[in-house]
Amino acid sequence: EVQLVESGGGLVQPGGSLRLSCSASGFTFSSYAMHWVRQAPGKGLEYVSAISSNGGSTYYADSVKGRFTISRDNSKNTLYLQMSSLRAEDTAVYYCVKGGTAMPLDYWGQGTLVTVSS
Amino acid sequence: SYVLTQPPSVSVAPGKTARITCGGNNIGSKSVHWYQQKPGQAPVLVIYYDSDRPSGIPERFSGSNSGNTATLTISRVEAGDEADYYCQVWDSSSDHLVVFGGGTKLTVL
Numbered sequence: 466e467v468q469l470v471e472s473g474g475g476l477v478q479p480g481g482s483l484r485l486s487c488s489a490s491g492f493t494f495s496s497y498a499m500h501w502v503r504q505a506p507g508k509g510l511e512y513v514s515a516i517s518s519n520g521g522s523t524y525y526a527d528s529v530k531g532r533f534t535i536s537r538d539n540s541k542n543t544l545y546l547q548m549s550s551l552r553a554e555d556t557a558v559y560y561c562v563k564g565g566t567a568m569p570l571d572y573w574g575q576g577t578l579v580t581v582s583s
Numbered sequence: 584s585y586v587l588t589q590p591p592s593v594s595v596a597p598g599k600t601a602r603i604t605c606g607g608n609n610i611g612s613k614s615v616h617w618y619q620q621k622p623g624q625a626p627v628l629v630i631y632y633d634s635d636r637p638s639g640i641p642e643r644f645s646g647s648n649s650g651n652t653a654t655l656t657i658s659r660v661e662a663g664d665e666a667d668y669y670c671q672v673w674d675s676s677s678d679h680l681v682v683f684g685g686g687t688k689l690t691v692l
Contacts, residue, residue, distance in 0.1 A: 510671075567673045573625040
């Protein structure tokens with residue numbers, strides 16, 4: 466059974482930093498691209514970032530480019546999202562998602578809430 | 584950037600058929616995926632590559648895609664189908680790699 470478990474969310478002040486982690490199990494982690502998708506309270510889904518299976522390629526939405534860094538450790542089956550210079554508009558539930566490039570996003574974690582507020 | 588347009592809401596009586604549309608420029612040339620999200624839960628893939636169903640998704644869920652409109656059809660709607668539904672495509676031609684529609688709230692009357 467595929468499982469994706471996010472952690473690391475919480476309350477952070479504007480301008481602060483936070484690192485999200487996603488522990489994966491139930492599939493060959495190193496064979497799949499991975500993604501982060503976020504959802505602000507009461508809003509729709511927003512695609513944030515992606516990383517290729519070997520970590521060699523990354524993608525960032527314009528809204529987070531230069532502030533967020535996606536990475537992965539295939540030896541630990543773990544995906545990360547380092548977030549810095551956080552803004553109020555980054556407040557959202559962040560989902561870790563499995564899915565190959567140009568493939569459906571087939572498994573989603575339960576999400577972790579990031580709240581940026583003073 | 585590529586834009587996907589969904590109606591904000593669709594209402595249907597139990598036992599009837601719900602159709603949720605997703606409009607986009609020549610969307611018929613792309614593969615469309617659909618996700619169901621119930622309150623407080625993570626999204627779940629319900630249709631992929633326009634019309635395929637993942638295992639565990641009822642046959643009542645089906646999809647089609649042609650021209651400028653993709654459609655998610657839910658037959659014999661049940662109360663448990665009440666949720667937000669999002670369409671999604673990959674758009675490597677623009678800076679937005681993955682594009683989501685704005686979502687449609689399905690209300691079962």
